[in-house]
Amino acid sequence: MPKIIMPILFGTAFALLSTLATAQIYTWKDAEGNTIFSDQPHPDAQAIDLPPTNVVQPTRQPAYQSNGYGQPEDGDTAEQASYTSLNIVSPADDESIRSNEGLLNLQVQIEPAMDAGHLLRAELDGQLVGPALPANGQTSATLSINNVDRGTHNLSAVVVNARGEVVQRSSSITVHLQRTSINQPGRQPTAPAPKPAP
Numbered sequence: 507m508p509k510i511i512m513p514i515l516f517g518t519a520f521a522l523l524s525t526l527a528t529a530q531i532y533t534w535k536d537a538e539g540n541t542i543f544s545d546q547p548h549p550d551a552q553a554i555d556l557p558p559t560n561v562v563q564p565t566r567q568p569a570y571q572s573n574g575y576g577q578p579e580d581g582d583t584a585e586q587a588s589y590t591s592l593n594i595v596s597p598a599d600d601e602s603i604r605s606n607e608g609l610l611n612l613q614v615q616i617e618p619a620m621d622a623g624h625l626l627r628a629e630l631d632g633q634l635v636g637p638a639l640p641a642n643g644q645t646s647a648t649l650s651i652n653n654v655d656r657g658t659h660n661l662s663a664v665v666v667n668a669r670g671e672v673v674q675r676s677s678s679i680t681v682h683l684q685r686t687s688i689n690q691p692g693r694q695p696t697a698p699a700p701k702p703a704p
Contacts, residue, residue, distance in 0.1 A: 531556060591617040592676045594663050599679040606686045608654040614663040614676070615646050624673060629662040630654065638666070656685040 532551035533543050544551070596613035597603055603610065612628055620626060620641035628636045628649040636651045649663065663676040 530554075588621060589616055589618065589665065589674050591615065592663060592665065592674050594661060594676055594679050597679070597681050600682075602682040602684060604684045605654075608652065608656070608683065608685055610651045610654050610659075610661070610681065610683065612649040612651070612661060612663060613646065614649060616663075616665070617645055619643050619645050620665065623668050625666050625668075627664045627666055629664045629675070631660055634664065634666075654683055656683050658682050 530547075531543060531545060531554045532547055533541060533554055534548050534551040536542055542548075543554075593615050594612050595615050597610075610628075610630075614626065616626070622641050624641055625638040626647055626649065627634050627638045628651050630636075630651055636649060639647050639649065659681055660678045661681060662678045665673045665675075667673055
């Protein structure tokens, strides 16, 4: 029942507003010299020609398709990018990092501060990883990624909305993570020395 009533109410209100917008307006001065405006004619009234009513067309939202990771395809964006700057300031591009735990910390700067409802995430080799940081009014943040495999990786900072759609992505940087391996020379266990014969 409410689904039927609401369109009727909106239609009636729109028709009423349209009628008011096209109604004739009259003006005259009363006995005390005050200017009077009305939509009702008066013996001493003059009709006022009003300019056409302003009409604002709603903006068309671009079609959005996700590739499964909440990222736009074919250059589409989920929302108009609203940040003038989104950069990873640390680590530096092409930096080698030694972390036996596979921990990567990204220092990110964003201008202006993140909008409410947006989240900051790290992207490792094209995959969103690690916890999402909500907007807190600051223009810098630290993103941590745990247990990253040794080797060369591409990193980006990504702003997503509440639906997980990418709003903006930083330029990608490359890092080289070094972790100690049991297969490294000097790390392999050695066989115990044989006991001397009695």
